[in-house]
Amino acid sequence: MENYNVFASRVVSKNEPLAPGHRACTGCGEVLALRLCAKAFGKNTIVVNATGCMEIIASQAPYNSWRLPWIHTLFENASATASGIEAAIKVLARKNRVPESEINVVAIGGDGSTVDIGIQSLSGALERGHNFTYICFDNEAYMNTGIQRSSATPFGASTTTSPAGKKSIGQSTWKKDMPAIMAAHNIPYVATACPSYPFDLMNKVEKALATKGPAYIHVFSVCPTGWRSAGNLSVRYGRLAVETGVFPLYEIENGVYKMSVEVPELKPLTAYTKGQGRFKHLKEDNLAKIEARVHEEYEKLLEKCNLSAVEEGK
């Protein structure tokens, strides 16, 4: 960021709870997001990490990148593990066995561990109302195991288990609307975020931590390795996802939708898909179909936010 020291040095913590030296790929948008989130966690936070990229890159014994108390157990159970930690903190303080203090419990996972295999455990923890924050870092496929499709993979993306071919467009299903599923649990705070909008992301994390009860943040995380995109363009792709309407940034506070970044005029979808190897097989009509769906979803979201539909240059 240009002039970082002028604009940001006073507002962003220079602490790095996630230390440098981890093993993330060059240009990883996910670890950038995680680093920013970690800055917002503060010292009084316990991190529960589902199995996945962010766990593997940070925790090769005997090294660990976390300067916060950190636990990894399994792939699909970060929310349940966090439930146990939250309950333990509560009861031990009540019994005067540990000093009373505000400790944040944050569970983090990728899209696979959140929207697929861990959705039951997450749903259970939200329904039970544990005071914790769950952050999903969505890079739209199982990247750690080699780019297999998940239910968060967008329509048309070619992955190793939804490959494009003569009889296949690639991923043949539409991305699961996870924030809406989370909102349906009637939890106090749900938000989407993207590290290309770092202050918005960090503000949302702080808001989630301050929330009494469960909070959920869905973070769009560009993956140059899995998307076959240039590593130096990860921040730009994040912005383009927002500017094309592919990944709008919004909050749902106590059921009330609010757009975080209003886009007066959506850019054409191709501004975003161009240069991503996972979309390169898509034909014009395929892209038109996807763009129509993106606009349709975007308009629905605007309605939920009580905003009028923007001109999309139709």
Place this chain on the structure above:
Amino acid sequence: MAKRVGIESSIAVADTVKMCDVDVVAAYPITPQTHIVEHIADLVANGELDAEYIPVESEHSAMSACLGSSAAGARTFTATASQGLELMHEVLYVASGMRLPIVMAVANRAVSAPLSIWGDHSDVMSCRDTGWIQVFVENGQEAVDMTICSFKIAEDPSVLLPFMINLDGFHLSHVIEPIIFPEEEEVKAFLPNFDYKYRLTPDHPVAMGDFATPPLFTEARWAHHMALVNSQKKIVEVWNEFEQKFGRGYKPVETYKTEGAETLLFTMGSFSETAMTAVDQMREQGKNVGLVRLRLWRPFPFEEIYEAVKGAKTLIVLDRALSTGGPAGPVASEIKAGLYNKEVKPKVVSIIGGIGGRDIHDYDFINIVEHGEALAKTSDIAPYEIYGVRG
């Protein structure tokens, strides 16, 4: 003063969990375990036990929540059975590998298919290698005593391993017995608070659950294995201390009328008391029969087992689980393997019985001994037999 009350074993276990001042219970309902956690939920709801009861949405999450609470330094308990134990299977390895002293009661039950809610040991036999301390209890009193001891053993800094208490589904879990309850103060004096020095806290950040590359994995597993093997010393020590304080003693392997016995029955769990009745009857008829009961299943106390069985001609191991397509019942297989290199050893006959809740009566044990002795004498011993099967 200790009280003697008529009470269902499951309720007694729950009351004992309260006496142990457990901090967190995360559980999911499954027959025949449910009475345990229902009663704990009652105790919490009535303010008799100050604990967090987490009504999770699955057994996988039950054990996962237990990981979290134990890692955060809370005394943690859960209970399950059968499919529930199978659903939490992968989490069991994590609990032991991360050295988290969770205590779990398992009301042993058959595993589907066909669906059976009734008792046998097939659920826990699939957990043999999960790295937990595992005991089988014979009656409700032992379930109570073992629960008290389990926390003290599991949480000991020299052990730090999860502890599984197996009590036979229905045959024990649902039976009303006279049980002696110690005073809560006596239990508190015997069982100190769980003070976990590696707990997750921002005061002293620790990382738990790193991944291990090939140069480290073997050593990590070896350390776990040695901790489990070495835990036997602490287990015996705590049981002895329990005996001194409460007057009831337990050993890894118990014997009944084994002196000079030519034939020995070998059992685990609630079979044992019925088998003792059968041994009494056979002894009265002049038959030279005794009984060996295995209480500690993991770590496997082979030397104690060998001491108990080496003088016999025939050892009839009664397994309550079938190792489908395998060489013998699961317990019999381990005993055979242990005996193989010994010079002096009994002939081992493996009998499977009482699976899916089928009763084994005293007269069945007498039949099993007669049949087992006959099998041992034939030159062509069947690897194993399922007692009473209609085929």
